[in-house]
Each structure stands twice: as C-alpha cells, then as structure tokens.
Amino acid sequence: MSTTVPKKITLRTADNHEFEVDEAVAMELGTVKTFFDENPDATDEPIPLPNVSSKCLSTIIEYCKFHLSLRARGNDSSSAEEEGKVYDEELIKTHDNESLVELILAVNYLNIKDMLDTLNQGVADRIKNKSVEYVRRFFGIENDYTPEEEAEIRAQYEWAFEGVDPDDD
Amino acid sequence: MKNGLDFLNLLNCDVSLKILTNLEDPSDLVRFSAVSRSWRQFVIADFMSFQWFVVIENGLLKHLCRRMFPQLSRVDHVNELCGTAKGHAEAGSSNFMEWEALKREHRIYAFFARGCLSFAPRECIYEAIIASSTDNDPEEGIHNTLEPRDRVARRASYWSSKGQSNPAVPETLTYRLCADLCVITEINVRPFQGNNCFNFLLTWFHLSSIWFYINLKIF
Numbered sequence: 001m002s003t004t005v006p007k008k009i010t011l012r013t014a015d016n017h018e019f020e021v022d023e024a025v026a027m028e029l030g031t032v033k034t035f036f037d038e039n040p041d042a043t044d045e046p047i048p049l050p051n052v053s054s055k056c057l058s059t060i061i062e063y064c065k066f067h068l069s070l071r072a073r074g075n076d077s078s079s080a081e082e083e084g085k086v087y088d089e090e091l092i093k094t095h096d097n098e099s100l101v102e103l104i105l106a107v108n109y110l111n112i113k114d115m116l117d118t119l120n121q122g123v124a125d126r127i128k129n130k131s132v133e134y135v136r137r138f139f140g141i142e143n144d145y146t147p148e149e150e151a152e153i154r155a156q157y158e159w160a161f162e163g164v165d166p167d168d169d
Numbered sequence: 170m171k172n173g174l175d176f177l178n179l180l181n182c183d184v185s186l187k188i189l190t191n192l193e194d195p196s197d198l199v200r201f202s203a204v205s206r207s208w209r210q211f212v213i214a215d216f217m218s219f220q221w222f223v224v225i226e227n228g229l230l231k232h233l234c235r236r237m238f239p240q241l242s243r244v245d246h247v248n249e250l251c252g253t254a255k256g257h258a259e260a261g262s263s264n265f266m267e268w269e270a271l272k273r274e275h276r277i278y279a280f281f282a283r284g285c286l287s288f289a290p291r292e293c294i295y296e297a298i299i300a301s302s303t304d305n306d307p308e309e310g311i312h313n314t315l316e317p318r319d320r321v322a323r324r325a326s327y328w329s330s331k332g333q334s335n336p337a338v339p340e341t342l343t344y345r346l347c348a349d350l351c352v353i354t355e356i357n358v359r360p361f362q363g364n365n366c367f368n369f370l371l372t373w374f375h376l377s378s379i380w381f382y383i384n385l386k387i388f
Contacts, residue, residue, distance in 0.1 A: 104184065116184065116187075120184065120187045123191075124191030128192055129197065132201070132204050136205070141204055143205055145203070145206060150203055153202065153203045157199045157202075157203075159196070160199035161200055
C-alpha cells in the first residue's frame with residue numbers, strides 16, 4: 001500500500017518562511033512535482049526551496065493559483081485568455097528590474113514554464129532598444145572588454161548604437 | 170543584482186537564450202554583443218555553457234534574420250570576400266576555427282540585417298554601362314534611359330537601337346547597380362511613344378544570376 005500524497009504541501013523558503021499550499025498548486029512547480037514523482041513515499045515535512053525568497057514564492061503561488069483557476073474554467077477560453085494576459089502584464093508592471101530578475105531566477109529554479117515565458121518576454125521588452133550600459137546595469141554584468149575592444153565593436157557596428165532609447169533607470 | 174552577479178551565468182542557458190530570442194530587432198542583438206565577452210559569445214554562438222568551446226552552430230542573429238526573411242533559410246552558407254586570413258596561426262584548433270566561422274557569420278548577418286532594414290527606397294542604378302547598339306550617339310544614347318523626363322532641353326529623351334530586320338535578335342542595355350546587395354522593388358520601363366518606331370515584344374531582365382521577363386503591353 002503506497003502512501004497517498006498529502007492534500008496540503010508545505011514549502012520552506014530560503015529565508016525560513018513556510019507556505020502551506022494545495023497539492024494542485026504545488027504540482028505547478030515543476031521542481032516540486034519532480035520531487036514527489038521521484039519520492040512517492042515522501043513525508044509531509046516542509047520542502048526546502050533554498051533558492052527562493054518568501055517574497056518571490058508568494059508571487060509565484062499567487063500566479064499559479066490564478067492560472068489554475070483560469071484553466072479550471074475550461075472552454076470559456078477567449079475571456080480566460082484575455083484575463084490571463086492582463087494578469088501577466090500586471091505582474092510585469094508591478095516588478096522593478098531588480099525584482100523581475102530575482103523572480104526569473106526563482107521561477108527558473110522551480111521550473112514553471114508558462115510563467116518563465118511570460119517573464120522572459122517582459123525582460124526582453126525592457127531591454128530592447130536600450131543602451132549597452134543600461135543592459136549591463138539591468139543584469140549586473142561586469143564589462144570585461146578592454147576600452148580598445150569595446151571601441152572596436154562600437155565602430156564596427158556603429159549603426160546599431162544609434163537611436164537607442166534614453167536610459168530610464 | 171547589486172552584487173555584480175552575472176545574470177547569464179546564474180540562469181541556465183536555455184533561459185538566457187529565450188530572453189534574447191524574444192528580441193525582434195537585429196540591432197539589439199548586434200548592440201548587446203558589446204555588453205561583455207560572455208554576452209558576445211552568447212549572442213554569436215548561443216552557448217551550451219560559457220566554456221566557449223561548447224559551441225552549437227547557430228547564431229542568434231542568423232536565427233532572427235531567418236525569422237524576418239524566411240527566404241534566407243535557403244542560404245547554405247555565407248562568406249566574406251576579405252579578412253579571412255586572420256588568425257591562421259592557431260588554425261590547429263578546430264574549435265578556434267569554428268568560433269572564427271561563427272564570428273564571421275555574425276558579422277555578415279549584421280551587415281545583411283543593416284542593409285535590409287535601413288534602406289530608404291531610392292534609385293538602385295548607379296550608372297548605365299553599355300547598349301548593344303545605339304542609333305545616334307550620344308543623342309539617343311543609353312544615358313537617356315536614366316532620365317525620368319520625356320523631354321530634356323526641348324529634345325525628346327530616349328534610347329534607340331540601330332534596329333534589326335529580324336525581330337528575334339535581342340538588344341541589350343547594361344547597368345551597374347549602386348551596391349553589391351540591392352533589394353529591387355520596382356523596375357520602370359517606358360516604351361517610347363512616337364512615329365516611326367518599332368517597340369520591343371518582350372523584355373528580359375538579368376540580375377547577376379537571375380533571369381526573368383516581363384511582357385509589356387504597349388498602347
């Protein structure tokens with residue numbers, strides 16, 4: 001007789017907060033689902049998520065709950081799709097650059113494909129037509145070119161550096 | 170990310186790749202290759218990992234160009250006419266050669282995207298080179314065909330061949346285009362309207378390796 005998976009699952013974040021969620025919500029997190037698939041006998045102890053902060057996890061749980069409820073509505077697809085889009089846009093809008101990147105890292109670790117796609121598009125929209133300096137700050141990238149090398153690339157592709165949006169950070 | 174973590178190093182490459190493939194403007198990809206070395210390698214070679222010898226062969230810019238211009242998927246490979254001698258000292262390493270080839274592709278597709286996206290419609294013909302025959306040179310010379318007006322200095326402006334008794338014998342006009350790569354959207358041909366002239370039956374156009382013809386209706 002195999003142990004039935006508990007209806008509620010507890011997740012513990014890096015900063016030691018515990019979140020109790022419905023099994024269906026937890027199964028939206030690919031990493032958690034894989035854990036249960038591989039350990040069907042797992043006890044109901046909290047699952048540690050060492051790469052996820054409580055701030056990110058609460059956003060992620062909200063997202064999963066919302067999209068689960070949309071899917072549960074089934075065939076009423078066009079309005080559900082529209083609502084989903086509005087929700088996703090709002091999600092991007094309410095995060096500044098830094099927290100968006102932090103969220104991507106968490107969602108990537110938890111392996112939630114749809115949410116990751118949404119966030120990726122959000123990031124791409126924020127860096128498109130931006131200056132090189134802006135993109136460096138956005139991602140915290142250290143410029144490891146020598147000034148000569150960078151000047152060479154800029155000279156070679158001068159046209160790509162013209163007419164970028166002003167940095168708004 | 171104030172602690173200077175490199176985002177692309179933290180994410181697996183799949184994610185970074187997806188972010189960058191969401192970009193729709195080639196100039197973004199070209200510009201972001203100046204962000205840092207790892208970004209450059211990433212943009213050019215879309216790396217499996219940041220050890221640059223693990224190269225998969227498709228560049229991001231090439232992919233974007235192919236999405237924008239599906240006709241390009243028929244292109245097998247591209248090459249530059251100059252600058253290939255660079256770096257032969259290290260030719261022993263096939264990874265090095267592969268990387269050089271990817272950089273070359275990146276340059277070419279950047280050039281191509283730039284060419285295709287930045288042109289404003291304008292004359293493609295740089296000069297008229299030669300006509301197979303001219304009745305009265307220069308009054309009826311080929312240079313007149315570049316003149317959009319019908320009359321110049323109170324004279325009709327046109328080119329006329331010497332004429333052939335056999336209508337199957339072709340006459341040709343040869344022009345040089347203003348660049349190695351031109352996107353031709355329109356060709357204007359105006360048959361001369363007047364007395365005592367014999368107009369052509371069929372016009373062929375030959376663009377380097379492409380031949381096509383247009384049947385002209387003459388009213």
